[in-house]
């Protein structure tokens with residue numbers, strides 16, 4: 271709600287951003303619908319659209335035959351090919367980069383498999399910068415990069431994208447965001463976020479959680495991360511390190527040891543290793559591939575694999591029941607490897623919710639991530655779009671969209687990372 275006393279100019283800027291957000295998240299839409307949704311009259315919508323059109327952010331088209339009599343309202347579309355962001359995703363076992371157009375279209379995507387052992391900041395940034403150059407070269411000459419975002423599998427200081435703690439790579443206080451920004455040479459800051467936080471935002475804005483302003487996203491990999499959306503906003507805590515749902519205690523007495531030094535944390539009981547151990551899988555099967563072999567075996571009737579999924583489901587259900595009692599979400603979403611595990615574990619999770627959640631909160635929906643494995647990448651793209659959506663014209667006037675020849679920009683990703 272706009273407070274009284276705002277200048278006309280402030281209102282105009284706010285409305286420009288709000289209109290662009292409607293088109294970015296909702297896709298092509300008629301001026302009439304925009305006027306309804308935004309509570310503005312049609313001449314205001316026309317003026318705002320004209321400004322965004324002349325800035326090259328949207329275009330207006332006559333809709334294809336609507337079948338109705340009279341002159342149809344023009345449809346406003348995002349300029350997805352012309353205005354884009356670079357999105358990166360540093361995962362436990364791979365590095366992903368994409369050029370994502372306004373409107374959320376993934377225009378192009380690249381990835382390299384990454385060994386699980388520790389990784390050097392310089393190597394990782396070199397691979398991502400190499401990807402960025404290739405993505406940029408593929409864009410049309412008049413295309414403009416308006417932001418850069420990255421998801422990282424660890425704890426991130428939001429202000430500058432510093433990786434405070436990245437256990438999978440052995441990173442402590444590594445200036446990831448600053449270094450990536452330098453190597454890209456775009457003159458744009460790199461916004462970095464925790465992968466599960468960004469997965470939660472993406473599922474909220476574009477995935478299973480659209481329309482749910484209170485939801486919980488649980489992201490499984492080696493560990494388990496989380497994102498909690500309350501009132502439409504991410505609950506990220508005092509320093510931005512909140513929602514470490516994987517370290518919620520669920521099994522204090524006989525719990526498995528956790529990477530954090532404690533025992534019986536949710537991630538120790540439901541993470542990848544817990545599943546593989548319960549299913550009796552050998553140590554050379556791991557990662558998503560290992561998880562899939564267990565899920566597939568269970569589907570084919572393998573009793574040990576089925577028991578393993580049930581065991582995981584029981585602990586997961588305890589965690590989910592606690593979270594539902596605490597936050598009363600409209601939806602709980604399972605992403606990452608939990609997306610694959612959940613269907614075989616759903617009965618146990620539901621039983622726990624039935625048994626342990628206060629009756630009035632039990633109607634929370636339980637769903638798998640609609641954006642699949644790219645939830646975190648899409649979240650990074652949305653982080654990158656945040657500034658242009660907040661002040662469209664200002665960001666555009668500052669962007670030149672050129673990738674400079676920063677040092678290391680020609681890094682050869684395949685030499686460094688692909689095994």
Ligand SMILES: [Zn+2]
Pocket residue numbers: 516517528529530531532533535
């Ligand atoms: Zn822990």
